[in-house]
Amino acid sequence: MQDGISLAKSLLGKLMVYNTPMGRISGMVVETEAYMGPEDKAAHSSRSKSQRTLVQYGPGGFVYMYRIYGIYHCFNVVANIENTPHCVLIRGLEPAEGVEAMMSNRGTTELKALCSGPGKLCVALGLNKQCYGVDLCGDSLFFEEYLQPQAIMSSPRINVDYAEEYTALPWRFYIKDNPHVSKHKNNRLGATIQLA
DNA sequence: ATGCAGATCGTCT
DNA sequence: GACGATCTGCATC
Numbered sequence: 550m551q552d553g554i555s556l557a558k559s560l561l562g563k564l565m566v567y568n569t570p571m572g573r574i575s576g577m578v579v580e581t582e583a584y585m586g587p588e589d590k591a592a593h594s595s596r597s598k599s600q601r602t603l604v605q606y607g608p609g610g611f612v613y614m615y616r617i618y619g620i621y622h623c624f625n626v627v628a629n630i631e632n633t634p635h636c637v638l639i640r641g642l643e644p645a646e647g648v649e650a651m652m653s654n655r656g657t658t659e660l661k662a663l664c665s666g667p668g669k670l671c672v673a674l675g676l677n678k679q680c681y682g683v684d685l686c687g688d689s690l691f692f693e694e695y696l697q698p699q700a701i702m703s704s705p706r707i708n709v710d711y712a713e714e715y716t717a718l719p720w721r722f723y724i725k726d727n728p729h730v731s732k733h734k735n736n737r738l739g740a741t742i743q744l745a
Numbered sequence: 746a747t748g749c750a751g752a753t754c755g756t757c758t
Numbered sequence: 759g760a761c762g763a764t765c766t767g768c769a770t771c
Binding site for chain 2: 759760761762764765766767768769770771
């Protein structure tokens, strides 16, 4: 299993699929962030191992879901091998299947507003705490091959100002010029990077 | 277009 | 008891 940074890049262009009884809801991954374990002061795993972060210490390919600000959920893919708590935050999707359901869940019909942020996309897909620890090799929630991104950009991660020397590291990745990337000031700090 | 306050609660100290 | 890996609505320019 790849480390967090490799996984964050390789998930771009993949289709994230939630298989519901009502049909598939899916979107192409357009924006991710890598969190690189105990040394990374931005990562939840930089603090002592806890109930919340437990799944990160298992093998990669499982869901790390957490609640933020008491309101939203953020969806992460655990990366790397056991006892190496890396993960990848999914920050933006381009809606593909089940767009009607997403609009209903989000209470808006504006396509660009549906999944352009980590909290928004969890609402759009209807994901909550119940998917904590779910195996992404199962048939409920998984990633599929979809498109090869033309160009990938990197920038500092969003809202990790507390992370000292880790704040400025370019561990946010997104598909260049895609309208479903979340809007943020440090978009302008982005730089083109080599495709893997 | 840009900026800021408020919502709201699980998790960790 | 304090604080978020966020988002929205309202204020002001």
